[in-house]
Amino acid sequence: MSGRFDHLPNRRTIIDRRAVAETIAALEGVDPTALRRDATMLLKAALEKGRIEVERRLVEHPSRGLEASSAQAYLIDQLLRILFDFTTHRLYPLPNPTAGERLTLIAVGGYGRAEMAPHSDVDIGFLTPGKQTPWAERVIESMLYALWDLGLKLGQSSRSLDEMVRQAKADVTVRTALLEARFVCGDTELYEQASHRFKTEVQADTARTFIADKLAERDARHRKMGDTRYVVEPNVKEGKGGLRDLHALFWIGKYIYDVQRAAELVEVGLFTKAEYRLFHRADNFFQAVRCHLHSITGRAEDRLTFDLQREIADRMRFSDRPGKSKVERFMQFYFLQAKTVGTLSGVFLAHLDEKFAARGRRFGLPTIRRSPRKLNGFVLDRGRLALPSDDFFQADPERLIEIFQLADKHGVEIHPLAMRAAARDAKLVDDVRNSPTANALFLDVLTSPRDPELVLRWMNEAGVFGRFVPDFARVVAQMQFDMYHHYTVDEHTIRAIGLLARIENGVLKEDHPLASAIFEQIVSRRALYVAVLLHDIAKGRGGDHSILGAEVAQRLCPRFGLTPAETETVAWLVRWHLLMSATAFKRDLSDFKTILDFCDVVQSPERLRLLLTLTIVDIRAVGPGVWNGWKRQLLGDLYEAAEEVLRLGHKQKGRAERIAAKQDHLRDALGWDAESFATLVHRLPEAYWIAEPEDVLAHNARFLATTFDAQLAIDAHVYPGRGATLVTIYAADHPGLFYRIAGAIHVAGGNIIDARIHTTRDGMAVDNFLVQDPFGRPFDESGQLSRLKTAIEDALANRGKLADRLVAKPLPRTRAEAFDIVPNALVDNKASNRFTVVEVNARDRPALLNQLANALFQSKVTIHSAHVATYGERAVDTFYITDLTGDRITQPARLKTLERRLLAAAAGEDIDLAA
Structure with missing residues (x-):
């Protein structure tokens, strides 16, 4: 395929094939193994030099994704040609080859398209006319060993022409890879033979099957990846609206019309020139992002995670704007490209429907539910709302809103070509933005009793939504x-x-x-x-x-x-x-x-x-x-x-009435004798009866009845109504009890989402914690609960240093470091009449609650309740506290000290975690 790399400037700075080949040709010796080893060392040096040059170009021109991916493919091409010539002419020369001793090396898959990120697989195929000869086996084996020694990750196959045809017919994955087959080196006549047989024996008369297979494969991939193109950590290659969706469009176009380049999709009528420019722009951008991902991570990484988004935004020279950081601007551009891919896919499907779908059916699209009686000038085309003429929206721009209202009202789809026209003419909505009729139609869609989500999504895909509501476009x-x-x-x-x-x-x-x-x-x-x-x-x-x-x-x-x-x-x-x-x-x-x-x-x-x-x-x-x-x-x-x-x-009910009502309900639920129940009521303070719901009161009462004179008792059971595990600890109350328990629960792998701390009138603590696992589920496996109880017992008995065990725990969210969160501590004496309320914002991390509780312990305050909320990487921990005498904390100097300690704990600065 001459001309494939003509667009690459200064190709010899990437690799000078002639110079490398001459150096390898000068190697002395006759032992194939030694010669291959020495040649591989020279090739490895050329590979490293070439990769450095490709990386330099990517850094210098960070948005030229297609150029970077082509440069990588060009480098591999030249290395393969040198290695093939060296292996067939120097290691295993064949002076008089027979007709069966011919070999062709082809590039397939993404490499066949001449698109490779720095750590992409090198997908190659060896073709022989018939069954492999001993000479072909030796050449293939020698080349594969050399390529593995170069550190390349290979996807390779060796097939005769008959095997190629048979496997391509049987497996759509093989067929797709071979669809993009490109000649690299070897016997050109054999390659032409293979290409002709693929077209006549595999492609011919199978377009409909191939299209259906590729669309089914695409839908399955979308479901696996979350079935939306708007996830905030997208997969550039496999995600909805990503590179693979673009590839699927090209594959289908190539399979049907035998186009060689995506630009030729315009000539066969699948895209307009404007739509191809959008295709090319998205392809170029996604290729750039993927190349940067591979370059930064040093591996074939296709997931655009938070920690990588910031670095790629820097590399691609996005800048901050008021109210929007560079990483948010970069990702907004990313999602706009993904949205474009979705629009192009719709246009593509329209053409496929017209040309290839069986009568009465459409590719991957549901059938019409019922036919509307009134269309207001719109027409039905095979059950979809379509335009009677191409200038229908231009004649009356209000129809750009009306088409979506009719689609919702009658439960029909909009024809992709009508969507294409809507996207093209969306700017005309500017003229009717203040029209009462247009606004009434929009409000009908928004407040529809049917499925407003679906139709609003269509409006958004067409760009009409953002044009009609410019604030939404932002x-x-x-x-x-x-x-x-x-x-x-x-x-x-x-x-x-x-x-x-x-x-x-x-x-x-x-x-x-x-x-x-x-x-x-x-x-x-x-x-x-x-x-x-x-x-x-x-x-x-x-x-x-x-x-x-x-x-x-x-x-x-x-x-x-x-x-x-x-x-x-x-x-x-x-x-x-x-x-x-x-x-x-x-x-x-x-x-x-x-x-x-x-x-x-x-x-x-x-x-x-x-x-x-x-x-x-x-x-x-x-x-x-x-x-x-x-x-x-x-x-x-x-x-x-x-x-x-x-x-x-x-x-x-007033406070005393509410307490009395709860106690009456509890007495009925427990069925205890009057003396036993009176003892329970006398032991527990008023605040306990107000704070705890009735089901927890009942559970605590039964638990306390079994503790008798115990100095420590721990109970844990699943609390289905709250999606968590209720952990109740009965222990002798002493300063620092809460932060030790919080640390122990974390060591055992639990996350505290709520805590209520009570002290009985005889000096015992009754603390209720709601605990979940790191995935937000109840902490309920027997092994988990056993670890939990042991960890709490060890912490309260001071067995082993709690601080060391906490430091050894891994980060709950390994990518949290990608976010800048400035710790903040708010002290509020107006939120409660009885308590000082402290709210701390910080990056979520191991032992945060433990460190904050320790800071409060050092400040000599009593914690009455703790409430934990997490928002991704951000934790918001709220404490209701008093001083040791039970009063709110009001002295300015003491509040300042309290705030300073909490900020230090929130920032993870050294705090004494030891007893």
Whole structure:
């Protein structure tokens, strides 16, 4: 394939084939093994020199991905040609070859396309006319040993022409690899023979089967990789919208039309020139990213993890902008390219449908559910909404919104060629952005009782969504550089809208019984859907996105057609959309002032219902595994406590009445005699009865009844309602007890998500911890629980140095170091009437809770409860504390010292962990 590398400048600086070949030819000796060893050393030096040059070019021109990948393939090509000539002419010369003693070396797969990242496999194939001769076996074996000695990772095969045809017919993977076969060296006539047989015996009349196989393979790969192109740590090669999807388009085009280069897809009508430019741009960018990934890691790494994103953003010369870091800008560009690949795939499928799909069926697309009666000028093409003419949108730009509204209303798909036209004409939406009709149609889609998520995703893919709502365009493909958010902002938002629709339709009743039950009571339905759309609209602008988003809502809602009252509701929801989760996960809900402060902001039962539902879908849409039973329980507890205050204006029962009611319920549940129950009540302080829910009270009571005069007793059981394990420790109370227990639980492999600390009237501690494993599941295996109990016993008995065991624990998230998190300690005496509330933000790491608790111990304070929330790499630990006499801490000097110690602990600075 002459001309494959003509675009590479100064090829001889990568490798001078003639010079290397002449040096190898000058080697003396006749022993094949020794000669191969010496030649391999010279080839290895040329390989290293060439790689250094390719790397230098990549650093100098970091965005030229196709040039870098071609340069790598060129280097391997030249080495193979030198080695082939040396092996066939010097090691195993054949003066008079027979017709059967011919050999061709081909490049296949990505290497056949002349695209290789620095540590890609070298995929090669040896072809012989028939069964391998002894000469061919010796040549192939010698070359493979030399290539392995060079340190190359080979994907290799040796086939006769008959075997090639047979295997290609039987295995679509082999067929795909051979589809991109490229001649490297050897017998050219044999290569031409192989190429002709592949086209006539394998390709001919099998296009439909090949297309179906490749699309099925693509769908399976997407499912494996998470079936979205907007995961924040994408796989550049295998992920949805990545290189493999681009390759699949080229393979199909090549299989059908026998094109040699992607540019030829324009000539055969599969792409317009503009679409090919987008294809080329995405291909070039992804190749660059992949080359940088391999270069930085020194291995075939295709996953763009957080720790690598920052370095590649630097390498590719992205820069910071107000409100958006260079890594976020780099990743936004990445996702825009992935989005482009999705759009191009849709166009491709349209052409395949027209030409190759069997009558009445379409590749990978569902059949129409029903035919709409009214199309408003649009037409149906094989069950899909299509345009009657190419200028249909230009004649009336409002149709760019109407096509999506009709698709939702009638439950039909949009024809990919109509999507192509919508993407092309999306800018025309600018002229109707303020049209009441267009806004009413958009609001119909957003608040659809059917499947708004699907249609909004189509709008986003076509670029119409961002054009119609420019504020939304600013968050399209925008990632959030943290380990908490799994998706880009636009993908998160669209998923949240889909979750809201499923809650309204009762589909998620089992997961969200409370939200499903109260949805029927919600009056401001339209406001809720718009609030979900806008809750993160101001991310990446610098400043508090909740406050800025409320300003956007005030401006946008009237345009959408919302009333002033609805606009006020949306703006309030956007402004306070983080309030409920922050209160539930970071504050003590048994402290009545927490509920009163929350209700002061919420002010009405309707807002409470709206806020709960918005909070749930916001958390659920963050990513898989983020929502759990613990969060459901806390949000439910807060909702019920707040609803009672908002409905009645006050708590129905005072503190003494609530305690008495809990004790009455507990007495009934236990069935104890009056004397035994009175003894229990007398031992436990008032705060204990307020803080603990009734099921924990019952469990604690039964546990305490078995301890008698024990100085230490430990109980652990799964607490299904909270998705965690309840660990109760009964021990003689003494200073430092909490931080020792926290350290021991971590040594045993557990994560504390909540803790309540109580002291009986006779000086014993009753501490309840909710514990999960590192994956957010209950800590419940027998081996885990046994380790847990042993670790706590050892820590409290001071057996072994706890500090050393904690230091030896590995990081819970190995990539957390990629994030800059400045530790912060907030001390608040207004959040509670009885306690000083301390909130610490820090990077999550081993023993953080233990170190913070130790800092509080050194500050001579009493911890009454601890609440742990993690957001990816960030931990937020909240403590309710008093001084040793039970009063809030108010002295300025003491508060300063407390804050300084907590900041040091949060930063991981040396703190004495020993007893």
